[in-house]
Amino acid sequence: xxxxxxxxxxxxxxxxxxxxxxxxxxxxxxxxxxxxxxxxxxxxxxxxxxxxxxxxxxxxxxxxxxxxxxxxxxxxxxxxxxxxxxxxxxxxxxxxxxxxxxxxxxxxxxxxxxxxxxxxxxxxxxxxxxxxxxxxxxxxxxxxxxxxxxxxxxxxxxxxxxxxxxxxxxxxxxxxxxxxxxxxxxxxxxxxxxxxxxxxxxxxxxxxxxxxxxxxxxxxxxxxxxxxxxxxxxxxxxxxxxxxxxxxxxxxxxxxxxxxxxxxxxxxxxxxxxxxxxxxxxxxxxxxxxxxxxxxxxxxxxxxxxxxxxxxxxxx
Ligand code: SF4
Numbered sequence: 001x002x003x004x005x006x007x008x009x010x011x012x013x014x015x016x017x018x019x020x021x022x023x024x025x026x027x028x029x030x031x032x033x034x035x036x037x038x039x040x041x042x043x044x045x046x047x048x049x050x051x052x053x054x055x056x057x058x059x060x061x062x063x064x065x066x067x068x069x070x071x072x073x074x075x076x077x078x079x080x081x082x083x084x085x086x087x088x089x090x091x092x093x094x095x096x097x098x099x100x101x102x103x104x105x106x107x108x109x110x111x112x113x114x115x116x117x118x119x120x121x122x123x124x125x126x127x128x129x130x131x132x133x134x135x136x137x138x139x140x141x142x143x144x145x146x147x148x149x150x151x152x153x154x155x156x157x158x159x160x161x162x163x164x165x166x167x168x169x170x171x172x173x174x175x176x177x178x179x180x181x182x183x184x185x186x187x188x189x190x191x192x193x194x195x196x197x198x199x200x201x202x203x204x205x206x207x208x209x210x211x212x213x214x215x216x217x218x219x220x221x222x223x224x225x226x227x228x229x230x231x232x233x234x235x236x237x238x239x240x241x242x243x244x245x246x247x248x249x250x251x252x253x254x255x256x257x258x259x260x261x262x263x264x265x266x267x268x269x270x271x272x273x274x275x276x277x278x279x280x281x282x283x284x285x286x287x288x289x290x291x292x293x294x295x296x297x298x299x300x301x302x303x304x305x306x307x308x309x310x311x312x313x314x315x316x
Pocket of ligand 1 (some may be wrong): 014017018019020078101103104169170171200201203230272
């Protein structure tokens with residue numbers, strides 16, 4: 001039986017960013033240096049495949065520092081942690097390695113600097129996301145106000161409208177964030193923003209690539225986890241850019257083949273915490289059913305690379 005033709009527009013960049021790459025390397029190098037078990041507070045990055053893989057190598061994932069013994073190393077996830085977490089690890093004289101992405105740490109420093117200058121911080125982010133909790137936790141409780149939407153801006157109760165600054169989560173939708181920033185600036189004209197966007201290069205590039213391919217496609221699949229903020233944003237960006245069927249899939253097994261019957265073009269991308277092996281698994285699943293032509297759509301090249309912390313670069 002001949003297979004129907006299908007053009008896959010493959011977004012580039014997609015998948016792992018430098019912060020995720022570094023965080024995974026940190027866990028692997030910690031296992032090498034100290035042996036198993038190495039504890040990891042929270043999913044090191046939001047991807048089940050990655051987490052399962054590291055668990056197989058001897059990493060133990062826990063929710064809180066209290067779940068770790070004093071005498072084993074602990075790693076903090078790429079999303080960042082409130083200040084109280086390393087402080088508690090120090091008090092218990094634990095060995096800890098902070099895998100917070102340097103671009104998240106940059107936002108932490110920004111927030112602290114603004115607070116030192118007497119400004120109250122408004123954080124644009126998603127309530128409950130570990131990155132939001134980590135960034136807000138750089139300052140005493142109540143010092144950082146959270147807004148998620150334009151509507152939230154109207155109800156903000158600030159200390160002094162003339163002494164405000166905003167920071168953002170690194171993985172937000174660029175367009176939605178621009179709307180929230182505009183609402184903040186309209187209500188609080190003196191509000192201070194970041195010198196350079198807090199939304200990171202990887203989020204920006206992946207969203208840009210999706211905007212490029214979405215109008216070409218009958219359907220778009222984003223390989224990523226349901227708890228991955230940047231992956232969910234890629235689905236939204238794809239839908240808004242004109243692709244009527246945009247879905248998140250963790251693996252090939254999640255593909256809804258019924259919904260994709262009769263398509264002639266498909267966009268594929270992957271969130272910053274999704275490994276390429278899963279993208280290939282998805283493409284291979286399409287090759288089984290379609291006569292696939294892959295068209296790589298490259299909208300940017302990335303050469304960002306972050307060093308692992310010194311403690312892991314030193315001899316064991
Ligand atoms: S998505 Fe951006 S901020 Fe988050 S880990 Fe990757 S590079 Fe860092």
